[in-house]
Amino acid sequence: MAEIDLKGVDEIIDRYKGEEGVLIQLLLDIQNEFYWISPEAIARISDKMRIPKSQIYRIATFYKAMSLKPVGRHIIQVCLGTACQIRGAPKIMDRVEENLKIKEGATTPDMRFSLRRVNCLGCCAMGPVIVVDGKYHGKVTPVKVKDILEQYE
Ligand code: FES
Structure with a gap:
């Protein structure tokens, strides 16, 4: 459970690709699916959506519903x-x-x-x-x- 399947992350990113202002919803979807948001997932979002990592971290640390800590099995x-x-x-x-x-x-x-x-x-x-x-x-x-x-x- 602790490892995030990046294919799953890609599927979520593809749902939102090309849309503006979807970062929060995208991160919430990843949180709901995997129960946390890993550094690898953040790097993937940054690459594919062309959003700076720092901006993604800022949002993920601001919202209580999002966790940057790994979860148990x-x-x-x-x-x-x-x-x-x-x-x-x-x-x-x-x-x-x-x-x-x-x-x-x-x-x-x-x-x-x-x-x-x-x-x-x-x-x-x-x-x-x-x-x-x-x-x-x-x-x-x-x-x-x-x-x-x-x-x-
Ligand atoms: S399932 Fe409804 S209160 Fe617990």
Whole structure:
């Protein structure tokens, strides 16, 4: 997960090539696809779009939604939307943080997991919900957290 596939970056760049003022949207698309924006991706955008790297870095560091730090092999998203909160999501987040020994927003030192909070994944009836690499785990209880994490190397 930490390595960004530059072919994927090219596909995103091609969507916007030739258009003006699309840099922010392009960077957001890369962030959403790969969960971070690597120096290689920035170099590629700079080359293909003829935008100075310094300008790309300025934007990527300004917007909180963009990360210039690598992410772990697995991305865990814990839903803290209202419906999941009512069903005990804060305890799930606590348990994930305890197990991984990191706080929300961080990556484990061994690059195994990155932990994110999200607000509603659109499947509230399954709450509390956590998603690992796009796989949904519903009706999670604090006891189940360890078992779920152990499924990912
Ligand atoms: S609030 Fe968690 S899925 Fe909607």
